[in-house]
Amino acid sequence: MINTLLALFYQQARKRKTSSLFFLLLLLLPLFLSGCAPQVYSKIDHKQFNLSAELLKKEGIAFMTPSTVTGQEEEKQAVAFIFFNILEKERSDLKIISLPETLSAINKAGLAAEYEYMYREYKDTGVFKPEILRKIAQATHTRYLAQLKLAGFEQGASSRLGVFGLRLVETRKATLRLFFQIWDAENGEIAWEALQELNWSEEMVSENVITLQTVIGEAAKNIGTRLPL
Numbered sequence: 001m002i003n004t005l006l007a008l009f010y011q012q013a014r015k016r017k018t019s020s021l022f023f024l025l026l027l028l029l030p031l032f033l034s035g036c037a038p039q040v041y042s043k044i045d046h047k048q049f050n051l052s053a054e055l056l057k058k059e060g061i062a063f064m065t066p067s068t069v070t071g072q073e074e075e076k077q078a079v080a081f082i083f084f085n086i087l088e089k090e091r092s093d094l095k096i097i098s099l100p101e102t103l104s105a106i107n108k109a110g111l112a113a114e115y116e117y118m119y120r121e122y123k124d125t126g127v128f129k130p131e132i133l134r135k136i137a138q139a140t141h142t143r144y145l146a147q148l149k150l151a152g153f154e155q156g157a158s159s160r161l162g163v164f165g166l167r168l169v170e171t172r173k174a175t176l177r178l179f180f181q182i183w184d185a186e187n188g189e190i191a192w193e194a195l196q197e198l199n200w201s202e203e204m205v206s207e208n209v210i211t212l213q214t215v216i217g218e219a220a221k222n223i224g225t226r227l228p229l
Helices: 002-016 020-035 053-059 073-090 099-108 112-125 130-140 212-224
Strands: 039-048 061-063 144-163 166-184 189-204
Touching (some): 053 144, 061 073, 073 099, 073 144, 073 212, 099 130, 112 130, 166 212, 189 212
Antiparallel strands (some): 144 166, 166 189
């Protein structure tokens, strides 16, 4: 980051034919050095009902289609993809079936219509039909089914420092609210659940943003470490 700032100062100084910007840089360097690391605030609440580490390892878990709040529907596939990849790395001891594998198994078993019906009902009731859950579990050769809900995701930025009309540093921000449930298809009950709230802020000199991949990955790590070991 410091090298980028130096380059920006140099370009601006050449245009203005002055070295005053370099003296200003020396004064501001401590601020830059202290502010480059991401600031992450994470709050996670989880509750274990009847999920044991032994059964989770033995029976496996399959990802179902995530749900999202209105306006974030296009993020469903990305949420499942990122979360699965991180969780698979963090919990290599578990048998985890990705969303594409789950959907392929559902389609192959002729359960597409029932799966769609189950999700329509879930939007209104927050409950999955146990008989359909069992069919999905049989098709994926697992007992547990994972449901993600993207309850909120926002990105933003605010200027922190500018000199002579040059915007040097912006504070990029992203907030995430993610709900994760594990359903036991054998009895139709929720076996484990977690709510992750994440605030990520980072000072940048580029036009980059804090991506959904970044915050979902962090959330997946936090949730994965809290699953029964």
